[in-house]
Amino acid sequence: MLQLGCDYNYEQWPPAVWREDMALMREAGVDLVAVNVFGWSAVEPRPGEYDFAALDEIVGLLHDNGIRLNLGTGTASPPPWLTSRHPSVLPVTADGTTRYPGGRQAFCPSSPIFREHALRLVEQVAQRYGRHPALALWHVSNELGCHNALCYCEASAEAFRVWLAARYGTTEALNKAWGTAFWSQRYDSFDEIQPPRLALSVRNPAHLVDFQRFSSDALLDHYRAEAAVLRRFSAAPITTNFMVTAHIRNQDYWSWAADMDVVANDHYLDHRLPDPVAELAFAADLTRGLAGGKPWMLMESATGAVNWQPYNLAKEPGQLLRNTLTHVARGADTICFFQWRASAQGAEKFHSAMLPHAGVDSATWREVLDLSAVLDSLGEVAGTTVQADTALVFSWESWWATDTEARPSQDVRYLEQVHAAYRALRELGVTVDIVAPGSDLTRYRAVVVPCLHMVSDASAAAIAGYVEGGGRAVITFYSGIVDPDDRVRLGGYPGAFRDLLGVVSEEFAPLLPGQSVALASGGQATVWTERLRTTTAEVVEAYADGKPAVTRNQYGAGLAWYVATVLEPAGLQNVLRQAVGDRTGGTSDIEIVRRRGDGRDYVFVVNHGGKDIEHPITGTELVTGQSVTASVLVPAGAVRVVREA
Incomplete structure (x- = not known):
């Protein structure tokens, strides 16, 4: 089956709302829910004091309602007590200035103090829930490196030197690789090397590239550290959400993919681009590439507008289905949204959700129900693979x-x-x-x-x-x-x-x-x-x-x-x-993608245009349940999926 899921930030709502949400999740056909993604300050309100009462209740409610857990380790953002007591944990930018709490990810990926406290929390969470029958997946941190991928603090500097020594062995080899004969940059000791902080002129490009490599590896090392703790207490698969998207470039996910039990990606339409829908398809294909051609997971997407672009555009009627089935056509077997219930407060209060501020009497809610029904009708597609030559x-x-x-x-x-x-x-x-x-x-x-x-x-x-x-x-x-x-x-x-x-x-x-x-x-x-x-x-x-x-x-x-x-x-x-060469039927408005498995072919025809089209094919159309002979009619703005005869 194709799974439908979401993030649930239960901490933002009173317990009476939790029970209402369970009933609505059942109505919407939700299969998988991510919790405890940003739960650190809730479950560890003070150093070494743990309070799992609320999380226990949520886990129990989800389990009682037949919903599986995508359980976060809770380490995505440190609580204020940690950075207040240990300000060295805070990240430093290329100009040497510190970035402070108030947003998220206010930590240096190379900080040994952050690592110590984060792994202590992961151990507590893993011990408590590692064998829970509702547990389907572990979610390490969240969007690692979204805001703090490049840190230039002293802890990062020391870790960078260690990384360079392991890579080059000697400063002679490093000097040759970096071309330090130029502008008198020769190093005699690894201790002389700093991160490439802002300089008066352009910086050494080889130095910059190696710092990117180091920074990607530092975040991956943190993922591996959390995953190692989880594996001591649990056999559930482990992943984190990649950010294969146009505005994030700091992680080399080719080097990360082998560490993921399931490859997962977050993707949101970016209206700053000339063709956001083409970029969506590109990101989906790249995520499938990271998964080695196997089915993958869309960990986050939006039912409508996001909150972080200069102009946060709502989706047109039918666009939610088209965008979602483009991901499915290109290999996603699990579709999740940020988030379940739109926040009433905080930085993301104007981010769309499955359950919007307007509640169930809304077009968004009705489109979510329609999407759920369509995903159910496409269940047999799960496990098949995309055909590309x-x-x-x-x-x-x-x-x-x-x-x-x-x-x-x-x-x-x-x-x-x-x-x-x-x-x-x-x-x-x-x-x-x-x-x-x-x-x-x-x-x-x-x-x-x-x-x-x-x-x-x-x-x-x-x-x-x-x-x-x-x-x-x-x-x-x-x-x-x-x-x-x-x-x-x-x-x-x-x-x-x-x-x-x-x-x-x-x-x-x-x-x-x-x-x-x-x-x-x-x-x-x-x-x-x-x-x-x-x-x-x-x-x-x-x-x-x-x-x-x-x-x-x-x-x-x-x-x-x-x-x-x-x-x-x-x-x-x-x-x-x-x-x-070209293929029959593809245009800027029409996407035709084939998935194959168990001797069956499934052809997705996504019509982004304003006119109905006919696509030549014979078989069974799964969205409507109708048999088609010779061709299938795909209305303007619609999607049809044909199990080919």
Whole structure:
């Protein structure tokens, strides 16, 4: 079955409301409830004094009502008594200033004092509930690193030095990796190294990238520490909620995924983006990639508006179902919302919920009931896997290295280029698997590599070997430029991919904001150009002056395209169509995704547009329960899921 769940912050409500909520949760078909996510100050009101009376009652009520527990360890935000007694726990920003309590996550991930107190709490919670029959899942902390991923305090500095010593062994090796001969930055001892706090000039980019790596590892180490305590007292699966989304970039989740018993993600539509719905699909596909293609869990999403964007837009009628089933289509078997009941106070009081301020006599509540019924009708889809024949290579390290302080153009932003490639593929109707650099690519008909600025020799060789064996690859500009030490690959750009692509670029020639160059085909290019010449490649698209802008190279049995500029959407889509092909029915408004399992195929057709469409297919439509022959009608703004005959 597909599970429906939510966060329940029972601490905000009197006990009489708890009982009302249990009845309404049953009515809404809620299967899984997250509690104790921010429970530290409630269950440990004073150091070493524990009060589980309220949590015991909530756990009992949920169990009595047949609802499973997604139980938080409670460590997401320290209580005021901890930071008051131990101010060294507080995080420090890059400018050296301390951030104080009053919000959430007011702690340094490397603080030994925070770790000591957090693990003491986890042990108490695990001992008490580790074998409770309602326990389905452990939820470590919450959105680790959402606000405090990068801490520059003395505890972080010491932990960073230890991390560097383990990584490099000697300062000689570190000096070589960081290129410290530049600007007289040579280190004679690890004790001389500080976190990359703000400086008078641009900072060493290799130093910055390593601090990102360290900070991601520090948060992962905290997860592992809590998980180790939980495993002493419980056999229930353990996870934490990732933040695979456009505005969070500090955790390299490729290195985290293997530690999760279930991969879970939080996702909210971001209306600051040009195409929030395409980003939703991208995040879902990336989360599935982190799960190794297996079903995953949407730990948090919103029924309507969020509270943290400049303009927090409500969802249109039907959008809740479309957004949710896009996640399901792309591999989610559990759908949860923040939160159950909209808060009356606090920083998130205007965040939407399953039960809004208006109560049950509301459109939101009715849409929640409709969604629950649809998820029930799709129960047989659970456990199936998404079918994709195209891969897109994505790298957090390349994101860090691209969006650094000193680069050829501040308008080159890694995620924007990734999103552009993904959006073009989606509009061609192509379902993609998002994979890490170095992944096995042999099963894919095509691979797209957008803006992979930082790449190892092994990862570049994996792409070249794939093409040599008959594959097709599209690589976009600013790729292959530096190695994992952020050292430029000499001999001409695009560095690691020169031979594969059959081109050499002698110089970058970025464009000014608003500037464009004409293409021979009549289109326009923006942001970026290169002084490119071909060695073995042929020119697919040229600038109006005849110089190459897009090339294609025969390499072994395969083909490799190079897109050396920012094409208009139609131009990029045309290049990808040549390399990847297109699929029937996919457009910017129509998503068609196939899940498969137990000899059955399930085709999701999501209509984001304003017109009814017909999709050719025969089988049983699960949302309405109707049989379809030859085609299924998908009304404007609706979703249909067909078990194919």
